[in-house]
Amino acid sequence: MKSKTLKDIAKALNLSVTTVSKALNDYQDISSATKQRILDYVKKVDFTPNTFATSLRKKESKIVGIIVPAMAHYFFSKLLQGIIEKAEENNYLVIVLRSNNYELEKIQIRRLLKQKVDGIFLSLADNSYDIDHLEEISKSDTVLIQFDRVSKIAQSSKVVINDREAASTAVQHLIDRGKRKIAHFRGGLMPQVAIDRFIGYRKTLEKNGIEFRPDYVHICEKGNETQGYDAAQKLLKQHPDIDGIFAHTDMTALGAIRYLKQQKISIPEKVGVVGFSNWEVSALMSPSLTTIDQPGKKMGKAIFSQFLKDLKTLKAKEKIEFKTKVIKTQLIQRQSS
Amino acid sequence: MKSKTLKDIAKALNLSVTTVSKALNDYQDISSATKQRILDYVKKVDFTPNTFATSLRKKESKIVGIIVPAMAHYFFSKLLQGIIEKAEENNYLVIVLRSNNYELEKIQIRRLLKQKVDGIFLSLADNSYDIDHLEEISKSDTVLIQFDRVSKIAQSSKVVINDREAASTAVQHLIDRGKRKIAHFRGGLMPQVAIDRFIGYRKTLEKNGIEFRPDYVHICEKGNETQGYDAAQKLLKQHPDIDGIFAHTDMTALGAIRYLKQQKISIPEKVGVVGFSNWEVSALMSPSLTTIDQPGKKMGKAIFSQFLKDLKTLKAKEKIEFKTKVIKTQLIQRQSS
């Protein structure tokens, strides 16, 4: 079925293509009478302008792209939800791509730039030390918004949480519950979020007059359950007197809990555990998991709002002044602490 | 930064726009010499044709759209992953929209049709009794692929699992483990998948000479954890001698398990539990959950493959013969049975 065009409408109403187009785009130099006539007819025959032609002419696609990690993850799922909701409100569509490393990230950005999306939302991969691919975006008319794992040096607006503060809250909570020998299962050495959470952990110990011990820190790079289990095993074999664990992920926390339960080590009496993210099941586990709520949906909405702002100033040919929006996190206390 | 056009390339090489375009599109009437010259130059200046113009001219977008339920769900996350992977291989992009009811579903389909996506992948909402919105798709040049919750009457290719058989496997498994009084926590009354799973449950009982009892069936429409807990509570208060539960979702199974544990009812000795979907955490719970693995990623890939086939025949102006691909499921036995 061939879809109607402006030309068809114009012919049917004995008007010019220009007039019809103007009526649909709320130009002021069309009499309200003909405008109404056009609008009525357009509604009747259910016409909607061809997106390709509009995009070609206006040089904007009304599409944004987001690149998410290649694995299924509750946090990103919520984030996506927030972005899509806000996008729909503003008549934007969202293209989702996946990546977990620098090379792929680069390819995906190319893909999106080629599609001439109006905005790209990106959380950097673990091995994205280089940011040349981000500079490619700045050179185009596409707005870049970084979130979660952002680069300090790359120029763009950003939406993040205060990882350091959140980690601090988590550790302080354990201390307040009487824990003194608190271990930390951290992420890799590179991503800024892992560094920040680690710093938050360390500073909070020191602020409370507790000595920081490097051998209490284990790296769980993948942040999955198995690594949490393994780390807990190693840790407790070496230091049976540990009384708290702050994990950088709910999953690693879950793994740690599995080991503790298996060893009949009571939670939270003997060892308190705090996770990070407030993943869906953390409330359903037994014991349920104390964790830091990372409000994905809210972040998603913030990302899109910031995008709209930046796009507007870009269109106005003005210089964008990049903003960094910090989303508040919250400690959710449950049975594990 | 203005991006290059065919015209720019042509001028730089002293050729016509036509020739350049043809070289890039592998036409046969270009000498290999000039073709190479063009390809080299194009690579050097990193030119890529404007998507809007191409789409406008060719009437195809190289984009597909998928509509997923409005909530975060592990299965759909995996499914999406499969679709996106396969899409990327074939240079397609994927637009993701959300819906959980008929009205919204209709709007989203309109959005996608307006965007002139080449394909729409859809799992029907619970209250989509009507399928007029699907017929709108057939009238366009967009390929529809239904998956998971499909309509029997709507004409399109489909990708599904054999819900009846899978349910049968689950129930037979419980029977084989010596269970006789097996309850079923089912989905709503409408979606075909819920009906099919129920039928599988009932038939399998009867085949084994076990009387079907309506009061052993509880409806957990939302399929969440709370409903599973509540249903288990009601069920066991009324029938303390229940020895098996087949839940239509891992989440409801989890809820049931929580109640059982709380009541100190031993799993699987006293009551065996089987879920459905093989959701990420079902392996991590304690006891870990026996469940039916619903291979989301595989389904996603199958969906996209089928789309490519149907699109091809559509382009050739031939009549599409709709296919229904049934993906195999598998029982994953764990501690809960």
Add this chain to the structure above:
DNA sequence: TTTCAACGCGAAAACGTTTTCGAATTGATT
């Protein structure tokens, strides 16, 4: 009666491709 501004509309160019068709060149065949 002239002048002028405001109003309502349309012609035409532009966005950047793809594709049809015909023209020019070449080399081989009579």
Add this chain to the structure above:
DNA sequence: AATCAATTCGAAAACGTTTTCGCGTTGAAA
């Protein structure tokens, strides 16, 4: 030398919009 087919290329139309600019028509002001 003439004919023909194959080869290689380009002119121009088409895809469906948006936007600039100008033109004719009003009605009011001078």
